[in-house]
Amino acid sequence: MNKRAIFPRGKQKSFIKNIKNNQKRSWTELAIKIEVEESTLSKSYYFEKCSLPYEIFKKLISLTNDDEKNILDKYKIEIKDEKQIIGRKGIGEQRKKFSSIIIEFNKENLTLDNSIIKFSLSDLDKKIKIPSVITEDLAEETGMHLGDGFLSAKRYDYRLKGNANDEKEYYINYIAPLFKSLYNIDIKLKNFSDCFGFEITSKALWEFKTKSLGVMAGEKSKISVPERLKVKDIKILCGLIRGLFDTDGCVSFQSRYGYDKYYPVISINLLSKNLIRDIGEILKMLGFNPCIYLDSEYGKICLYGLGSLMRYEKMIGWSSQKNLNKVLEWKNRRKSLIWRM
Numbered sequence: 644m645n646k647r648a649i650f651p652r653g654k655q656k657s658f659i660k661n662i663k664n665n666q667k668r669s670w671t672e673l674a675i676k677i678e679v680e681e682s683t684l685s686k687s688y689y690f691e692k693c694s695l696p697y698e699i700f701k702k703l704i705s706l707t708n709d710d711e712k713n714i715l716d717k718y719k720i721e722i723k724d725e726k727q728i729i730g731r732k733g734i735g736e737q738r739k740k741f742s743s744i745i746i747e748f749n750k751e752n753l754t755l756d757n758s759i760i761k762f763s764l765s766d767l768d769k770k771i772k773i774p775s776v777i778t779e780d781l782a783e784e785t786g787m788h789l790g791d792g793f794l795s796a797k798r799y800d801y802r803l804k805g806n807a808n809d810e811k812e813y814y815i816n817y818i819a820p821l822f823k824s825l826y827n828i829d830i831k832l833k834n835f836s837d838c839f840g841f842e843i844t845s846k847a848l849w850e851f852k853t854k855s856l857g858v859m860a861g862e863k864s865k866i867s868v869p870e871r872l873k874v875k876d877i878k879i880l881c882g883l884i885r886g887l888f889d890t891d892g893c894v895s896f897q898s899r900y901g902y903d904k905y906y907p908v909i910s911i912n913l914l915s916k917n918l919i920r921d922i923g924e925i926l927k928m929l930g931f932n933p934c935i936y937l938d939s940e941y942g943k944i945c946l947y948g949l950g951s952l953m954r955y956e957k958m959i960g961w962s963s964q965k966n967l968n969k970v971l972e973w974k975n976r977r978k979s980l981i982w983r984m
Contacts, residue, residue: 646697649721655691658718659684662703677702697722741930741954748928750874753777755855763799763846772827773851779882782872783962784825785856786886787818789866789918791840796861799849804840805890811839813889813963864914868921880925881959887911887922889963894952896973905977907952908945916942929958 650658663673674681677699679688687693695703700720704711714720753776760773774781788794792803805814814832822828826848830841852858857869872883892911896904913919919935919942926933926944931951936943946955952970961967 646722646724647694648697648700649694649723651719652691654718655695656689659689659703662706666706676706741932741950744877744928744930746875746877746880746928748873748875753874753876757851757855759854760847760850766845766847770827771845771847773847774825777872777874777879779878780821780825782879782882783886784821785858785869785872786883787890788858790887790891793863794849794852794858794860799846800842800844801848802840802842804835804838807834807837807839809965810963813965814840816964817962865917866915867917868925877929880929884922884925885959885962889961889966894966894969907949908947909951909955910943910945912941912943914941919944930954
């Protein structure tokens, strides 16, 4: 079990400062000597953002003329198992407060007007159907479309393709049955040159998406959340977020506070800044604290920390087995965290 050196407040900074001054080394030189990143030493450890790993603590002691016992007594240091410290961090993050859910959209009618949708002979032969009501499943499928989908502006073509390495299970076990349920379409999944998914041609589906739902066809750099889906319904909005983040987003665990792959981050990068703004707005309505970044090319949303991960899992969740596996693996690594739902 890994251990950490726990100093009283202010003492860890004094300990490092004294060693640095006595050694007459720069931060860079001291970091190289004890084999850590300079920023970790000069920021995280020095400003007490996290405790010292025991191995680093011993390396620092080796630069002094003192022994470990005297150092422990002098600075009133406790050596504790790392899991105890991580547990405290986890509990603290769980207690972070989020805003109340306040949906500012006014639309409550979920019925769709499909009177102008036309079916081709092929659509009729295949018995393709189109939904008459906005449901959570339809919102999730629309989120998938906004993420990895493409609707041609010149033909009645639609395609949805993901990563061939880690998303096949998602497409086979979830997306294919979802399309059958929503549209009575038996999609033919296959490997493409650099991805996995499907392509279909359907006039009814194309018109439904563009005319009933209001999804923009063609190039995706200016797409946004369709106005028809901006409704006063938490489940619909959560379904939309889930479909988008499962296809085009990422859940990862960063090294932070001096702990390896500890800190959860749910993120998404999109070419359309309009879509980033819309999704950021919806996440705020759902009580999250999204960090939104916009540059000349892309937009990005990040949800940071354990509290955000727990809230996301409880409210939105994942349908992608890839993301579910990542979260499960993280939980198994950090069983010392108290996971309260």
